Amino acid sequence: MRAISDIRRQELRAAAFRVLQREGITGTTLEKVAAEAGASKGIVLHYFHSKAELFQQVMREANLVLRDRVIERLNMARTPRDRLRAVIEGNFEPDLFTSPICQAWLSLCAEVPRDAALARIQRAIHARMHSNLMSGLRPLMPASEAKEKALQISCLIDGIWLRLGLAPESITREQAVAQVTAILPN
Amino acid sequence: MRAISDIRRQELRAAAFRVLQREGITGTTLEKVAAEAGASKGIVLHYFHSKAELFQQVMREANLVLRDRVIERLNMARTPRDRLRAVIEGNFEPDLFTSPICQAWLSLCAEVPRDAALARIQRAIHARMHSNLMSGLRPLMPASEAKEKALQISCLIDGIWLRLGLAPESITREQAVAQVTAILPN
DNA sequence: CTCGATATTGACCCAGCGGACAATATTTAA
């Protein structure tokens, strides 16, 4: 049975993510993660061989959650414009687009430049975002323009996430969606 | 004479910023900062009463450098559009818009949610950016639209900085300027 | 020159960290 260890791992990742929201990258320790999960520090290192590996898996999982949300919306999309809307709204899901979550994400981002594995995951995230956007943009404009547009949208989305992380009340989900929608091609 | 202590402080801030670029937030220690400045750890705490205060002053100063660049360009601007261009190009100065600097900035951002002083500085940065943008936008559109536009531009600029921090070769200065210019009002 | 202020060092403290490990409990398979 693989399930039991997978469940435990799952719990620990979730606990780590919660601690990351509360304490940031500098304040997150293995002991706090263990306490949050109601376990001992030893068990964390039993499932994740190092703190770095724990963070990597946390980032991977957070990414999967977001991906699933976007996919769900993409599956209901018919037109290219629907696809763009799906990506945008999926990236601002009310229960994900919250200040604490943005802060946790920001903390992980800050580690990216010094952790090759995190960097790989980050690259995959951007690549998927790019391809999702392209599937909506390509039918609407020349390929080279579409590429630039995709980068622009992607950066704006990230920038808005960053903003919510830095200033909790600075922007609402509706504003966020409107802001990104406003730069879509006519 | 105040000058000598001010010079020392200046050196230490610069050293701290360099270490921050190399090592990120988690890898930056008082000893490394001292070593980078060719001094002892004690002297760092002599001038800055704590690590947190050092970081705050580093962020303040980095912000001042950027501000001066933008101001310089703003002073040469005549039309509202010139003002917008000044802000945009000032935020992507070739020697400031580099991957290591974006990474250092990102590291400081990650601390903002858990450091009230950093948060205040960050708020001031955003406020100035907003007002700079408004001085260019207000003549071009209704006030309420201008406010939204200013937020959008500001988020896009941050998002592009973030992108360069996460992926060193992902975007050039020219691309960055073009991307932001592309969302200006007609 | 002298004295008070300031600059600077290096030694010290100790809390907390990531990680290793041996000991024990629990589960699973045969």
Next chain:
DNA sequence: TTAAATATTGTCCGCTGGGTCAATATCGAG
């Protein structure tokens, strides 16, 4: 039932970090 595998704990360790402090050097004003 039993043995192997796995899960879990608590302890231990070495080290590094921020911060304190007393001692010394340097400097600047009178």
